[in-house]
Amino acid sequence: MTPLRLHDSLRRQKVPFEPLEPGKVGMYVCGPTPYAPAHIGHAYSAISFDTIRRSLRFLGYVVRYVRNITDVEDKIIRRANELGEDPMALAARFADAYNSDMAQFGVMPPDVEPKVSTHIAEIIDLTAKLVANGSAYAVDGDVYFQVDTFPPYGKLSGMSVDDLRAGASERELVEKAKKSPVDFALWKAAKPGEPAWDSPWGKGRPGWHIECSAMTVAHLGQSFDIHGGGKDLIFPHHENEIAQSQGAYGTETFARYWMHNGFLNFDGEKMSKSLGNVFGCDQIADAVGGEALRFFCVKHHYRSPIEFEVDEIRALDGTPTGVRFRSLEAADRDLEYFYVTLSKIDAFTAQGGDGGDGAVLPEAEKLVRATHEALADDFNSPKVMAAMHEAAQLGNKLIAEGKGIDKAVRRRTLARVARDLRAVGEALGVLANAPATYLRDRRDRLVRRKAIDVTKIDRLIADRAAARAAKDFTRGDEIRNELAAIGIELLDTPQGTDWRVHDDAS
RNA sequence: GGAGCCAUCGCCAAGUGGUAAGGCAGUGGUCUGCAAAACCACCAUCCCCGGUUCAAAUCCGGGUGGCUCCUCCA
Structure with missing residues (x-):
């Protein structure tokens, strides 16, 4: 097993990874709150952590991957009420859509996919524990976490409680019931038209952050290896998770390593609905295919902000008629190169055999080794891409000319290059298709466009x-x-x- | 106002003390009836100023520019 170093958001540096149990990784990633179709930002986050999961496997770890569905939440309830649909049914509908969208991008299903609605008892227990030990207090059916009982609060996000308090007061969003404006809800008293469950504090439902604390304990234990999510979740979501879990179980518990993925930028700006630059997963898959997005993502390091280029297509009179995803088209061309290469190698070895067992050209030994090194260094997938290009070039060269090379060695080397490209591709979630299938689909797509x-x-x-x-x-x-x-x-x-x-x- | 991040070739993008990966585009070449694909070759001293060091894109200080979080947000 390759020794791994990864960037821990809490310590703000790369640190050696030492799992609780050697060879095994327990990993929790914040999943979606399904109230609308998934967009490219959801996909990027899911792909980032799926790549980390696959990389860990490639490096030899056995991974238990937990990704939740937050199916009880304000936005879901609001949307469901607008549509006159049952909130849980709406959440289930969009969760299914989310999962099939992600499958298009090569995202593997999690080992466990817990939902809030099936962990209400655990959430109530955890909340009760916090109330009992003085970390939380109940007011009129609501329960709040009392932030000043947890001194490390703010460590993950670099926030100071005093500043937060000042900011919150300015915004005049202080609910009178709270002892301090920075306290946050663990449990919310039932309101008309909302799903509610019985609890020691009356009918109500969980607050936003508590579910992750409850579900990590339920599925990974009080302490586990990696907790991941989008950068935007650092505050307040992850900060609050830490407070809740450590407030309940002790400061040595909870996630041992925190990982956060960077955001997608559009012309230097973040994605936002008001800028009109939110693109749906279906739109992406339709335009360039799911694998192109996957490839685009792993061409970048998961922590870096990614520049995502979109060109507006306009009619002659200037009316916008659509968009072109320039970065994704570039990624798709890159992918085509690899599939064309694999297709050529496959055809070559199919014709005259793969050369059997034995030595290969030393250059062909590099890819897997380089991939181990790159992935063990905080999952540096762009570095892997560079190695993949070298390997593919070697393959193409050997196909183009074989003079001076032993016939069997040449065949074995080619077979090895194709095999390793696919193995490395698996670690990144690419190149899983049959070349002919990919190339046909790509051509069909372009013909249609x-x-x-x-x-x-x-x-x-x-x-x-x-x-x-x-x-x-x-x-x-x-x-x-x-x-x-x-x-x-x-x-x-x-x-x-x-x-x-x-x-x-x- | 508070906290933090980033600035690397025309474009995308790795690299966090030891002398600039990779891709796209471009230029020249091989192959080809001509092409395409493929292959080969060429193609950057790292926003500015100052400092630390034998040595800095990498560390420190100061600028300039851009972004994010503090409010729902992947």
Whole structure:
């Protein structure tokens, strides 16, 4: 097992990773509050932690991965009331949609997917524990965590309780019932039109943060290895989780390492509905395919803010007619390179065998080793990409020319390159498709986007084949140019002429 | 107002003390009837100023520019 170092948000530096149990990792990631279709930001977060999970497996750890669904929450209730739908049903509907969206991006289902609605008893127990030991107090059916009973409060986010108190007072959002404006709700008294459960404090429902504290204990224990989530969750969500869990079980408990992923930026700005730059998962998958987004994500380091380029497409009169995801199209082209490479290697080894067992060219040994090193250094997936490019180049080179290389060694090396590319791809969640499937889907997508007439292409290719057979290269080139004008590139191979859609780079 | 992050080639993006990964685009070449694909070669001294050090993109101080959090937000 490769020794791992990872960046801990609490200590604000890379630290050696020492799991509670050698070889095993217990990991909790904050999942969605499903009240609307998932957007690209949700996907980025899910992909980031899925990549970390896959990387841990690649490095030899056995991972228990818990990702919750917060299905009882203000936004869900509000939306459900607007639609006249049962809140839990609405949450279940969007949770299902979320999971199928994420599957498109290669996100594996979590080992455990706990929901608030099925952990009410645990939440009440935890809340009662906090009340009993003086960390929390009940007022008129609400229960609040008393922040000043927990001195380490603010350590994760770097917030000072005094500043927070001042800020909260300024905003005049102080609910009179709270002893201090920084205290936060663990349990909320029932209001009309809201789901409610019986509790020692009357009918009510959980506050926002308490569910994660209750569910981590239930599924990973009072102390566990890694807690992850989006950067935005550091305050107040994760800060409050720490206060609740350690307030209940002691300061040496809860997450041993905190990991947070960076945000996606659009032209330097964060995504927000008011800027009109929130893109749905379905829109992305439809435009470039799910794997392109996945590839785009792992090309970047999970902690860095990512620049996501979107071009507006306008009609001649200036009316916006749609968008192009420039970064994703670039990622898709990159992916195409790997799939074309795999396809060539597969065809080569299928034809004359894989060379059997034995030595390979030393360059082919590098990929897996480099991947271990890169992933063990705080999951540096961009570094892995660099190694993958080197390996693919080696593969293409060996296919293009084999002179001076032992025939069996060449075949074995090629087989090894393809195998390792796929193994490394698995660690990043890419290259799992059959090359032919990916390449066909990609071409179909581009054909659709550009409204290309495929029968016309087939006809012209047949015409050109006839012309070339008759050595009429002038006519042949005319046809090539004609197709090029509508964005089709011809690929003459020994097996005949194939074609691809020219994907204008920018 | 308080807290924090970032600034690396035309674009994207690694690198956190030892002399700038990788990709896209570009240029030249190989291959090709011509092309495409593929391969080969070329292509940056790291926002500015000062400091520490034998040595800094990397550390410290000061600027400038950008972003985030403190309120729902992946």
